[in-house]
Amino acid sequence: xxxxxxxxxxxxxxxxxxxxxxxxxxxxxxxxxxxxxxxxxxxxxxxxxxxxxxxxxxxxxxxxxxxxxxxxxxx
Amino acid sequence: xxxxxxxxxxxxxxxxxxxxxxxxxxxxxxxxxxxxxxxxxxxxxxxxxxxxxxxxxxxxxxxxxxxxxxxxxxxxxxxxxxxxxxxxxxxxxxxxxxxxxxxxxxxxxxxxxxxxxxxxxxxxxxxxxxxxxxxxxxxxxxxx
Numbered sequence: 001x002x003x004x005x006x007x008x009x010x011x012x013x014x015x016x017x018x019x020x021x022x023x024x025x026x027x028x029x030x031x032x033x034x035x036x037x038x039x040x041x042x043x044x045x046x047x048x049x050x051x052x053x054x055x056x057x058x059x060x061x062x063x064x065x066x067x068x069x070x071x072x073x074x075x
Numbered sequence: 076x077x078x079x080x081x082x083x084x085x086x087x088x089x090x091x092x093x094x095x096x097x098x099x100x101x102x103x104x105x106x107x108x109x110x111x112x113x114x115x116x117x118x119x120x121x122x123x124x125x126x127x128x129x130x131x132x133x134x135x136x137x138x139x140x141x142x143x144x145x146x147x148x149x150x151x152x153x154x155x156x157x158x159x160x161x162x163x164x165x166x167x168x169x170x171x172x173x174x175x176x177x178x179x180x181x182x183x184x185x186x187x188x189x190x191x192x193x194x195x196x197x198x199x200x201x202x203x204x205x206x207x208x209x210x211x212x213x214x215x216x217x218x219x
Contacts, residue, residue, distance in 0.1 A: 001093035007153045010080065010088050026091050033091040050093060075079035 001035055001051045005074065011035070013069025019046065024071040027062050034059070035071070102162040104208035110151035111204040114188050115197035117144035122194060145189050151204065152185035158211060170217065171210045181207055 004024070005011070013026050023038045025048060036048035036059060045061040117140045124133050159178045168174055184200040187193075 005093055007157060010083065011091070012082075033089055035091040035093045073079075075077050075082075 001037070004037075004051055005035065010075050011071045012073045012075070013071050015067065015069040017070075019067075019070060025062075026068040026071065028066045028068065029059065029062075033068065102158055102211070104154070104158060104204070104211045107151050107154035107158070107204050108201075108208055110147040110154060111201045113147040114144050114151065115194070115201050117141070117147070118188070118192055118194050118197040121192050141192075144192075148185045148189045148200075151200070152182055155181050155185070155204070155207065158207065162211065163214065167210075167214050170214065174210060177203060177206050177210065 001024070011024075011026065019025070019038060019041060021038055021040055024035060025038055025046070026033060026035050027048070028034075036050055039047045039049050041047070042061075044063055046063070046067070047061045048059055120140045121137060121144070124137055129137070155178060163174060171177075181200065181203045184196060184203060187196050188200055
């Protein structure tokens with residue numbers, strides 16, 4: 001997610017309101033926590049991808065139950 | 076230091092991964108090595124500046140060199156952290172019993188070089204990062 005987010009950056013998230021295309025979200029994926037950007041939302045499925053398109057592999061669309069929150073601040 | 080990082084004391088952050096959703100295997104110690112060498116170069120430049128009656132240009136160079144040293148010491152530490160936590164696995168400890176100690180020493184030297192202007196510390200950083208690179212090359216060779 002460079003240059004938006006670099007290693008050791010911290011983020012704060014919140015989990016209310018309407019999610020929009022372009023938002024950065026933190027979610028659970030198998031046994032990891034991932035941070036990606038929302039590409040589109042179709043019905044209740046959120047399609048996400050990394051900003052670094054060359055290296056970022058395709059992630060299955062996520063649902064609300066896996067969503068930890070939307071990033072609102074980086075520090 | 077970013078004041079917001081005081082939050083970490085009460086709410087320790089969890090690690091979130093962004094690079095790939097699966098380990099991509101793209102690691103290279105070169106970035107850490109370049110950063111370490113840059114730190115050493117900046118220390119040389121700072122030490123070469125006149126101590127008495129510096130000109131405005133001298134002071135300008137001093138500030139820029141200190142900022143560059145700080146940035147590259149930080150970058151070196153970041154790159155080392157990625158190698159340490161993402162590339163090296165528990166099985167590598169058998170190959171390199173001093174793996175953790177080497178990374179700890181390198182990380183400490185990154186901090187020391189931010190705090191001081193000392194060519195000996197800078198050269199030590201270059202040397203220990205080269206040791207990390209050597210372990211990386213051997214680990215990669217063993218994977219093939």
